[in-house]
Amino acid sequence: MSKEQRLHPVAILFNFIKGIRQMIFLIIFGFVTFREDGLLYYILVIAAILILGLVSSILSWYRYTYRIKNEELRIEYGIFIRKKRFISKNRIQSIDLTQGVLHRIFKLTKVQIETAGSGNGAEVSLQAVKFAEGERLQNELKRGKNVDLEQEVIKPEFASYTISFKRLFVAGSTSGSLGIIIAILGGGITEIEQLIPERFFETTVAWVIGLSIFFIVGLAILVLIIVWLFGIAGTMIKYGNFTITKHHEEIFITRGLLEKKQLTIPLKRIQAIGIEESILRQPLGYVTLFAEVAGGTIGKGDDAATVLFPIMKKTEVASFLAELLPNYAIQEEEWTGLPKRALKYYLLRSSIFFLLASIVVFYFLPQFSLLPVLLLLAFIYLGYLRYKDAGYQVKGELLLLRYRLFSKRTMIMYHNRIQSFEKTQHIIHRKQDLGNMHISILGMMGTGSHYFLKELDVEMIDQLSDWYSYRDV
Amino acid sequence: MRKPPKNTIAADAMKAWRITALIYEVIFWIAIILFAIVTYYFELPYWYVLIAVIIGIISTYLSVFVLPKVRFRRWRYEIFEQEIYIQHGILITSRTLVPMIRVQHVDTKQGPILKKYQLASVTISTAATTHEIPALLEENASELRDRISALARVDEDDV
Numbered sequence: 001m002s003k004e005q006r007l008h009p010v011a012i013l014f015n016f017i018k019g020i021r022q023m024i025f026l027i028i029f030g031f032v033t034f035r036e037d038g039l040l041y042y043i044l045v046i047a048a049i050l051i052l053g054l055v056s057s058i059l060s061w062y063r064y065t066y067r068i069k070n071e072e073l074r075i076e077y078g079i080f081i082r083k084k085r086f087i088s089k090n091r092i093q094s095i096d097l098t099q100g101v102l103h104r105i106f107k108l109t110k111v112q113i114e115t116a117g118s119g120n121g122a123e124v125s126l127q128a129v130k131f132a133e134g135e136r137l138q139n140e141l142k143r144g145k146n147v148d149l150e151q152e153v154i155k156p157e158f159a160s161y162t163i164s165f166k167r168l169f170v171a172g173s174t175s176g177s178l179g180i181i182i183a184i185l186g187g188g189i190t191e192i193e194q195l196i197p198e199r200f201f202e203t204t205v206a207w208v209i210g211l212s213i214f215f216i217v218g219l220a221i222l223v224l225i226i227v228w229l230f231g232i233a234g235t236m237i238k239y240g241n242f243t244i245t246k247h248h249e250e251i252f253i254t255r256g257l258l259e260k261k262q263l264t265i266p267l268k269r270i271q272a273i274g275i276e277e278s279i280l281r282q283p284l285g286y287v288t289l290f291a292e293v294a295g296g297t298i299g300k301g302d303d304a305a306t307v308l309f310p311i312m313k314k315t316e317v318a319s320f321l322a323e324l325l326p327n328y329a330i331q332e333e334e335w336t337g338l339p340k341r342a343l344k345y346y347l348l349r350s351s352i353f354f355l356l357a358s359i360v361v362f363y364f365l366p367q368f369s370l371l372p373v374l375l376l377l378a379f380i381y382l383g384y385l386r387y388k389d390a391g392y393q394v395k396g397e398l399l400l401l402r403y404r405l406f407s408k409r410t411m412i413m414y415h416n417r418i419q420s421f422e423k424t425q426h427i428i429h430r431k432q433d434l435g436n437m438h439i440s441i442l443g444m445m446g447t448g449s450h451y452f453l454k455e456l457d458v459e460m461i462d463q464l465s466d467w468y469s470y471r472d473v
Numbered sequence: 474m475r476k477p478p479k480n481t482i483a484a485d486a487m488k489a490w491r492i493t494a495l496i497y498e499v500i501f502w503i504a505i506i507l508f509a510i511v512t513y514y515f516e517l518p519y520w521y522v523l524i525a526v527i528i529g530i531i532s533t534y535l536s537v538f539v540l541p542k543v544r545f546r547r548w549r550y551e552i553f554e555q556e557i558y559i560q561h562g563i564l565i566t567s568r569t570l571v572p573m574i575r576v577q578h579v580d581t582k583q584g585p586i587l588k589k590y591q592l593a594s595v596t597i598s599t600a601a602t603t604h605e606i607p608a609l610l611e612e613n614a615s616e617l618r619d620r621i622s623a624l625a626r627v628d629e630d631d632v
Contacts, residue, residue, distance in 0.1 A: 294600075419575045419601040424567035438567075440601040448601025462475060470555035470572050 004065040010106050011128040015057035068140055075124060091115045095138045099260035109134040159323040163242040171311035172232030174280040239310045246324045269294045271441045272413035273328045275317060279406055287314050292449050294442040328412050335391035335402060341432055342455030343387050350383030351376055390453055394467055401451055411451060417441050421468045423461045433458045478551035478558045485590040486608030490541040492586050498533045505529050550606050554624060557597060559604055575599040576625035579618045
């Protein structure tokens with residue numbers, strides 16, 4: 001294809017809306033200021049601005065052309081100052097198709113093309129083209145890289161997984177970390193209520209008490225249920241129709257009910273694979289699979305890592321990985337955990353805040369000491385879990401790390417993906433032959449992702465550093 | 474147990490650190506004096522000034538006289554063909570391994586204080602982290618930079 005092409009005319013609308021959105025505050029502010037006198041002038045000015053915006057949207061649509069020529073994507077744009085951007089095919093890292101609600105009405109798609117260059121925002125973003133055209137672009141720009149034409153025709157069986165509705169529902173109903181926070185907050189508010197000067201709240205409290213305790217409890221439960229339902233809806237919208245497909249050296253992910261997203265992840269840009277078991281999902285045996293991918297841009301996903309599959313049974317992970325990412329397929333084996341003497345550090349770290357809080361509350365407000373004590377116990381238990389779950393495993397070139405903040409995470413990474421290895425010890429560590437390990441890999445936006453295992457046996461760290469070291473000791 | 478890295482940094486580093494610390498301490502002392510004046514005029518309790526002065530004395534003693542020496546003694550580095558090995562830290566010691574093939578670029582840096590003693594620091598960046606070797610003799614620093622950059626030029630692994 002060498003003919004110059006324009007975006008779909010709906011792009012004018014998108015541009016226009018975007019322009020208005022940027023000015024919305026100005027418009028509202030102007031209205032508030034001029035509503036008394038000079039309203040007429042105000043309306044004239046606004047009308048002029050709108051017309052100007054429309055004209056410039058049309059012009060910029062008219063002047064924006066793209067074409068593929070000489071193995072390059074060539075884009076020319078700019079109303080007065082012509083700008084040209086050529087991107088050669090083999091520099092393109094990924095081509096993502098995203099369909100917002102408006103796009104879907106007109107059967108359009110947004111095409112985002114990214115190169116390895118860092119920075120925020122995609123290198124090229126075609127606001128709106130016909131969906132078929134988007135797919136054609138994707139194929140055209142992909143081809144001639146390493147995908148063989150012949151193979152394309154034969155269409156070998158691609159490994160593919162789709163999320164089932166039932167699973168999606170489970171994912172939604174267990175996504176509710178928000179619900180927990182609100183529950184805790186709710187508990188906190190009833191406590192705070194007691195602190196506020198009585199006169200101020202007398203009437204309100206009397207009213208609330210008048211409603212009877214059952215009503216309040218009912219209301220709280222209702223709020224929780226609503227939040228929970230929102231969690232389910234949010235998950236459904238975000239991960240509905242989640243499909244992951246492996247295609248030669250790339251992984252394709254399609255997801256979203258309202259806004260449809262299609263992501264491409266080149267296998268060789270995957271830095272590590274992670275398995276996350278959140279507190280709510282762990283007892284049910286469900287996990288989330290994600291990948292640390294190098295590069296990528298801000299705002300591409302709302303998450304720090306790319307979700308490979310929102311929810312699956314822990315027992316299915318092995319076969320999933322074996323099919324999609326055979327390099328990362330693992331069998332569960334013996335984990336090397338932390339020595340007993342590390343436990344106290346973990347308990348102290350996780351409980352110190354609530355320990356102090358409990359003391360303060362106990363001292364000043366002894367009648368409310370139950371809540372901090374309960375939280376303290378919960379966090380001591382969390383500290384114990386953190387201690388118990390931390391560990392590592394080395395298998396040839398693979399390093400497996402396991403740790404817990406709230407969710408338990410297992411990271412699988414290759415030796416050659418690790419950017420640096422650090423061992424740190426403070427004075428007490430040295431006396432007890434303990435140490436912290438810090439491993440860095442490449443992450444999104446070039447900032448790197450960092451993993452820590454704290455209070456490992458020093459001998460184990462030294463073994464690991466020998467494993468990591470490129471030099472023979 | 475691995476041996477610590479062999480090379481120490483330049484001994485003049487201590488002087489440079491002392492001067493830097495001194496500058497900060499002077500600023501801190503000025504603040505204390507201002508605080509004392511305010512206290513005098515508004516007849517606030519003198520306890521706080523006393524505490525501030527004690528903190529000032531201790532921190533000056535530590536950061537100007539004690540810490541540079543300890544820090545210098547702990548700072549070690551060694552450059553191998555395959556990797557860079559760095560040790561530093563006063564209370565918390567850390568040892569870092571950076572493989573040569575992960576090094577993206579090396580810089581040398583020199584501020585006015587380092588320049589006074591003909592010193593420079595070397596910063597080694599990987600795609601995910603940066604590591605600094607502070608206060609080497611100028612010629613050592615640039616030699617080190619060139620060497621690391623040459624060693625890092627081994628054939629590109631992916632990413």
